[in-house]
Amino acid sequence: MLQELTIKNFAIISSLHLGFTDGMTALTGETGAGKSIIIDAVSLLAGARSSMEYIRQGSEKCLVEGLFDQPEQPEFKFLLEELGIEVDEAGLIVQRDLNLSGKSVSRVNGRIVTLANLRRIGQYLVDIQGQNDHQELMHPESHLRLLDSFGDAKFQTVKATYKTAYQTYQTLANQVKKFKQNEQTFVQRIDMLKFQQEEIGSAELVLGEEDRLIEERDKLTNYQKIVDSFSYSYQAMTNEETNALDAIGSASQELQTIASLDKDFENISDNVHSAYYLLQDAVSEIGRQLDLLELDEERLDQVNERLELIHQLKRKYGDSIEKILQYYDQISQELLDSDFSGDKLEKLEKELAEKEAALQLLAEKLQAARMTMAKKLETAIQHELKDLYMENARFEVRFKPIRFSAEGIDEVEFYITTNPGEPLKPLVKVASGGEISRVMLALKTIFSKTQDLTSIVFDEVDTGVSGRVAQAIADKIYQIGKNSQALCITHLPQVAAKADHQLFIRKEVIDGRTITKVEELSETERTKEIARMLAGTEITELTVQHAKELLQLAKK
Template identity: 35%
Template sequence: MMRRNMLSRLTIRNLALVDSLSIEFQKGLNVITGETGAGKSLLIGALRLLLGDRADKSMIRTGESSCGIEACFELARPQDVDAVLDELGMAPCEDGQLIIRRTITENSSKNWVNDSPVTLNVLKALGDVLVDMHGPYDHQSLLRTDAQMDILDAFGELGPARADYRKKYRVFQGLENRLRELANVDNSDLEEQIDLLTWRIKEIEDAKVSEEDEEETRQEHEQIANAQNILELAQTAAGGLTEGEYSAFEGLSAARRACSQLEKYIPEAANWAEELEGALRTAQEISAIIQETGSDISAGPDRMQFLEERVALYRSLKRKYAPTVSEILELLDTWKERLRDLQSRDEQRAEIEAERAAALVETEQAGLALSNRRQKAAVKLADAITAELRDLGFEHGLFEVQLMECDPTASGMDEIEFGFAPNAGESMRPLRMIASSGEISRVMLAVKAVLARHDRIPLLVFDEIDANVGGEIANAVGKKLAQVGKTHQLITITHLPQVAACGSTHFAVSKSVRNERTYTEINLLEDTARTEEVARMLGGKDLTNVTLQHAGELLANQKE
């Protein structure tokens, strides 16, 4: 038999009451049972943490510094997961295996996917294609119209059509917003803005500022302001090089003469004399440059006044607009664009109105195409859910998907309402008006059963979806879960023996106290142990021959 996508192993360490446990899940329907408070939902909580839920240090087992969770997924068709990994710049799954790990300490949370560190958003993105989780109160999502529309579109495989519509709607909405912005500027305010921007732009452009000019102005101003000091330093430097009895030039000259005389005794002295000759030329050149440069640093009062005004101008502009010249010039470009925008407002409005009209036509065309496909899918979805509900005890129940036309919105041009008539002779009512949580839970299971045939999410998790049902209905719920388990892997927590008996794999969670510490454990049940657990669910802790026999019959009936 072809291998399925599935969660093969979940390992938990030091999480709440769990010391250390590892669960080997199987294909089909995996049921988890146990007494209230034993820690069944803790397993689902651990899985939620691996798929991006927020964590806090209170989850760490008392006395420990960290807790850890690891899940291993075996993927026969890893394309969806690999697409997510590729989008995130990560390597694809090797041999279809995906390992997600998370470690939580008092100060941090660290996550890994196939040994690569990742963020919580990565875990959430993977969770969207790996697991569909349904908790005790998640059936309330069925009452929201946005969730109902998502269900219809998923059933009808309308994702591409909806994405095409949304793309066109975003263009239309952007033009709508732009027109609204233009309309919100009154004429008096518009004139004030134009005058202010015009004045600011003129002030900066007339100043002819630039980063290069600012630096040159600063340097020249500083040099002229310190001209006397510069001249004195230059004379001192030049004097030390070439003037005076003890100048460098005189010392180098004496050294060169001495080396020339050494030549007759030490031939290498000729090279020394030559190098000293070069040093003499260098000293003379540097001295000349210093004297020339020092004498050039002078200016009349007009130049000094110009530089002082220029420096003051730069300071003023920085105080008024921005701390640096580059930021002032960026503002200048922004203001020019804004001024052009305001001065051409009427022309823009005419252009945008024309673009908006064209965008509305495209949006409506895409919306009508999406609506037509939704209408066809709505009939099929209603029939499919009705059939599932009849398997779940609503023999005369009817389900309806009603679509009403509306103006373009982000989700399309339809409003949706799920309707339900649980019994013969009752009128169709909106699903949100049904008070019974047991009824809502069965409707949710029917929806999941229908969608399971259309989606590629490998794992469905149900945490007490069978709450508030019992008797023959519980048996129907168990059979429906087992039926879905033929195409998907399911993990369900249940208190109902009828549902537990339908599992292809059965785990029991228990709690014990050792050395004054509480421990949660989980065990795979087979044969006698499974019969005893189902009997406990039927009649309590005190097992009798009657409850054991009943449990055995319940399990035997599900195998037929």
């Protein structure tokens, strides 16, 4: 059940907070007052697509928030667990935020959810039936889904078992089909993978190898520069005429004679002394490097060839040795897993035949359950149509066998005749708009008894009817409200009078801006509003008496 609804900066609604109760609630008011806007807001909470046009003129964003009783179905609890939404005993808080950038954010109990997941949640919370929603009945492809909605938990288990088996069967069937279609492509790919595996494997790449080769190449390429630099440095520090090392040694000895006279002198002496020994080590290392250096042009060619090989492999298989080796592991595993052979195809086809036989049994079980269910639905629909003054109507669910599909081996279409002696014909071809509306209302009445929907919203579904049919529709919506909360936008006084509660929606102009206001009507106010619905602007004493009579009859 929808407990509370908060709307801010939505269309002509500046700020609105509504509380709802169980039973049937009628929403009335003049055309254009904002009744359907409230339903649009509820639709957003059920996962309807948003539009920037919903944002009130002059506002940056709008907000719609609803507090619902948490549905008790186990499937709903599993859904919340799957989506990581925490359960709150106070209820389920659903929120939609829209801003001018076109961005829409959906939250359930504070957790952000995608629009697709919000729709999954919304189907357990509210079912909105608008003036044109009976068009669902005008599409035969929807009839199977409507029939299945009549099924109990046992039926849904049978259907779920079939669907799981069908998905497994379909996956295997696609695998066999792909196996047959892509045999040549598969062989070509295996050949390509083997070539790539051989090319990478024969290179015997080592992590870090490229950096080491580049360093070695740079040394070999700059051989002469290195020799010249070391030779000059060695000569500068060891030459007999300008022996820098001996000069620094002499300076160090001289500084030691005054080091004890001052702390700063001592630091200078120590630094020169350390520098002297560091230079001695450097001269020794330079000499050693000069002895080791030799120009190996053959090795330089080998290094360049190796680097070129690595470059070619990087261009083909990855931008680093690490990625090349990862790709090598990947294709090696694919080659290990590959088993394209006639024997494998034979095994797959045998397995597919076994799956198909098992699926056929499940499909027949599902079909039998549907046929039993269809008979019950036919009886229930005819009973409801009788209450809606279609007592001569006969309703039938007809089956047409088809090849396996995700829904079974059935196509379903509703047939009807509303006149005695006339043959049954497809509902979509013979029923009038008013008859279609009543059939849909009959379905909703039945489903409200078998499904645990939180709320069912009727948006002017009584348009175009009057008299005793209007009263019958009012009775049906009231009956639905006994099983599920029913919210009904109506212009019919018979429907409004039947409601347990009545909300009046009106427009006001404040500071040059139109805003929508909603108030729950007292018994006296309901009499006045129903009188307005009966008579329009000129309300007479007779009209008021008629309104009171409607309310009294509704109470009885």
